[in-house]
Structure formats: C-alpha cells, structure tokens
Amino acid sequence: MTLTVNDLRVHYRTLRGEVRALDGVGFDLADGEILGLAGESGCGKTTLGKSLIRLDGRMRHAGGTVTLDGDELPLSDDRAMNAYRFHKISLVPQYSMSALNPTRRIGRMIRELLASRGVSVDTGELHRRLALVGLDPDVLERYPIELSGGMKQRAVMVISTLLDPSVLIADEVTSALDVSNQQAVVGALRGLRDKGLVTSMIFVTHDLGLTSHIADSIMVMYAGKLAEKAPTKVLTTEPRHPYTKMLIGSLPQVGARYKDKPLSGIEGSPPSLLNPPAGCRFRDRCPLADSRCAEEPPVVEVAPRHSVACWKAA
Ligand SMILES: Nc1ncnc2c1ncn2[C@@H]1O[C@H](COP(=O)(O)OP(=O)(O)OP(=O)(O)O)[C@@H](O)[C@H]1O
Ligand code: SF4
Ligand SMILES: [Mg+2]
Numbered sequence: 001m002t003l004t005v006n007d008l009r010v011h012y013r014t015l016r017g018e019v020r021a022l023d024g025v026g027f028d029l030a031d032g033e034i035l036g037l038a039g040e041s042g043c044g045k046t047t048l049g050k051s052l053i054r055l056d057g058r059m060r061h062a063g064g065t066v067t068l069d070g071d072e073l074p075l076s077d078d079r080a081m082n083a084y085r086f087h088k089i090s091l092v093p094q095y096s097m098s099a100l101n102p103t104r105r106i107g108r109m110i111r112e113l114l115a116s117r118g119v120s121v122d123t124g125e126l127h128r129r130l131a132l133v134g135l136d137p138d139v140l141e142r143y144p145i146e147l148s149g150g151m152k153q154r155a156v157m158v159i160s161t162l163l164d165p166s167v168l169i170a171d172e173v174t175s176a177l178d179v180s181n182q183q184a185v186v187g188a189l190r191g192l193r194d195k196g197l198v199t200s201m202i203f204v205t206h207d208l209g210l211t212s213h214i215a216d217s218i219m220v221m222y223a224g225k226l227a228e229k230a231p232t233k234v235l236t237t238e239p240r241h242p243y244t245k246m247l248i249g250s251l252p253q254v255g256a257r258y259k260d261k262p263l264s265g266i267e268g269s270p271p272s273l274l275n276p277p278a279g280c281r282f283r284d285r286c287p288l289a290d291s292r293c294a295e296e297p298p299v300v301e302v303a304p305r306h307s308v309a310c311w312k313a314a
Contacts, residue, residue, distance in 0.1 A: 018062075040270065092160045242310065
C-alpha cells in the first residue's frame with residue numbers, strides 16, 4: 001500500500017475562527033493506482049493535496065495520520081517533511097502552469113530547481129522524460145510564454161516528477177485546457193505511471209466526466225468529508241451516495257437538447273466550514289434526508305473497495 005490517510009483533519013486559522021476544510025478524511029491509495037478526487041468547489045480537494053506536501057502558515061494539522069510506504073509523514077514539521085517532499089510525494093499545484101517564472105527559460109528553471117534540492121538529472125534523462133509527455137527537447141530553450149497551456153502543464157508535470165515520487169498529486173491540471181490538450185495531459189500522466197516514474201497518483205478535478213477516463217477509482221468529497229469512494233466503473237454506474245448520484249445526473253450529455261433534457265444542477269450550496277452543522281453535511285440538499293440524518297453517518301464499506309458515508313446507502 002503506497003499511501004494510507006486516516007481521519008485527517010486540517011483547519012485554516014482565520015480571524016473568525018477555524019475553517020474545518022478537511023474534517024476526518026480517510027482512504028488508501030494502492031501501488032499503481034490512479035485515484036480521481038472529485039467534488040464541487042470548496043469541498044477540500046486542494047487542501048488535501050497541500051496537506052500532504054506543505055502546510056502553509058494558516059493551516060493547522062488538527063488530527064489524523066498519513067502513512068507513505070510505511071513511514072508516518074511528519075505533517076506539522078516543515079523541515080522534517082523535506083525528506084519526503086518532491087522525493088517521495090510531489091504535487092502539481094492548481095494554477096501552476098500560470099505560475100511559471102516568465103523571465104526564465106524552462107531549462108534554466110529546471111536546473112535551478114534541481115540545484116535548490118541538491119540533486120541532478122542528466123540531460124539524456126531529461127530529454128527522455130520530455131519525450132514521454134510529448135514535448136520536444138527544444139522547450140528547454142523556450143520561455144513559458146512561448147508554450148501553449150497544455151505544453152506548459154506537461155512541462156510542470158516533468159518538473160514535478162524528476163525525482164520519481166511514490167505519489168504524485170495533480171491538482172486541476174486539465175481545468176484550463178481545451179479537449180485535445182486535456183487528452184495530451186491525461187495521456188502524459190498515465191505514461192508517467194505506466195513507465196513507473198510515479199508509482200501512484202491522485203488526480204484532482206471537479207470534472208467527474210474527465211476523471212472517469214483516467215482514474216482506476218474515484219473518491220467524491222463533500223464539505224470537507226468523504227462522501228463515497230469506489231472503483232471508477234462502480235462509482236459511475238452504481239453510485240450509492242445521493243450526492244454522487246446527483247453529480248453524475250448533472251453531467252451534460254453531448255447531443256441532448258435542453259428542451260428534451262434540461263440541465264439539472266444541485267440546488268442549494270454546501271454549508272460553511274467555519275461552524276459546520278452537526279449530522280450529515282449534505283442534509284439541506286438531500287432529497288432522501290430524514291431525522292436520522294441529524295446524526296453523522298459513518299463511512300461504511302458497502303462492497304469490497306466501495307465506501308459510502310450515508311445512512312441510506314447500505
Ligand atoms: N487560506 C484559506 N483561509 C481560509 N479558508 C480557506 C483557505 N483556503 C481554503 N479555504 C477554505 O477551505 C475550504 C476548502 O478549500 P479548497 O481550496 O481545498 O477547495 P477545493 O475543493 O480545492 O475547491 P476548488 O474546486 O474551487 O479548487 C473552502 O471552504 C475554502 O473556503
Ligand atoms: S445521510 Fe441522509 S442526508 Fe446524508 S446523504 Fe444520506 S440520506 Fe442524504
Ligand atoms: Mg482546488
């Protein structure tokens with residue numbers, strides 16, 4: 001087992017109190033697995049990715065453990081995390097392709113980054129990795145502005161995986177791309193896993209349709225908690241959690257006319273994570289809610305590798 005996350009709680013300190021962005025999340029990531037992490041904006045996807053790499057000054061590890069290849073990660077100890085960060089677990093941050101330094105050529109940026117980590121990668125190996133994600137070696141001589149969005153995103157992926165991490169977290173790496181660039185990026189991610197340069201991956205997106213193309217399993221989060229996790233085929237064809245069902249039901253179908261099949265959204269919005277209500281957090285929006293839902297549903301394994309947090313899912 002590559003990664004085991006157990007009851008992880010990470011809060012943001014704010015002037016109004018603590019935002020409970022991750023509030024008791026647990027899951028496993030197996031060797032070779034690509035896990036899609038989905039859920040609407042603000043449910044805690046980026047917070048989960050960041051927690052496994054670096055807690056920024058406003059984040060607090062409020063509880064729970066993360067074990068990677070048998071070692072418990074020292075999440076609250078920024079210095080001790082250096083032994084893991086980028087070496088064993090790496091992140092392609094949300095919006096990172098737009099954050100590349102515009103005044104540096106890609107090659108120089110990579111050399112400086114490696115030097116700052118005290119490691120080196122020979123040119124032949126770098127070219128091999130660029131080829132693997134479909135990039136020509138001449139991108140090393142180019143400035144970020146000279147690359148398309150998809151090329152920049154693939155360059156960031158190469159940079160993030162130079163040290164062959166056990167786990168790569170790719171946070172919304174396809175969100176700002178057109179369909180062909182999305183395919184190139186998704187193909188590149190699979191290639192990195194298939195060639196063993198990355199053992200396992202967490203592919204974060206709010207796009208459930210896209211994640212079902214790349215992920216072996218999918219985890220849906222809602223308001224800082226796990227709603228459902230299952231193998232991709234199971235989650236997309238036999239979802240048990242009402243929220244997952246509504247997410248899948250709201251995906252647009254190509255060719256369907258609005259007058260024949262109007263787009264259905266999920267009415268309402270998630271609760272504030274500053275003082276989240278007791279009980280099931282989906283209660284206000286759930287068509288199946290009843291008095292029992294005033295109590296928090298436990299995460300139950302309803303079938304092998306299929307976990308759901310809903311009283312009505314069993
Ligand atoms: N620096 C911060 N200070 C306070 N609250 C924050 C901070 N960053 C995030 N949050 C809150 O934490 C929760 C989770 O945010 P997060 O960015 O992890 O969501 P997300 O699922 O990645 O959303 P998106 O799909 O929009 O990227 C949200 O309620 C958000 O408002
Ligand atoms: S526990 Fe209740 S409110 Fe929550 S998703 Fe299930 S039925 Fe709906
Ligand atoms: Mg995010």
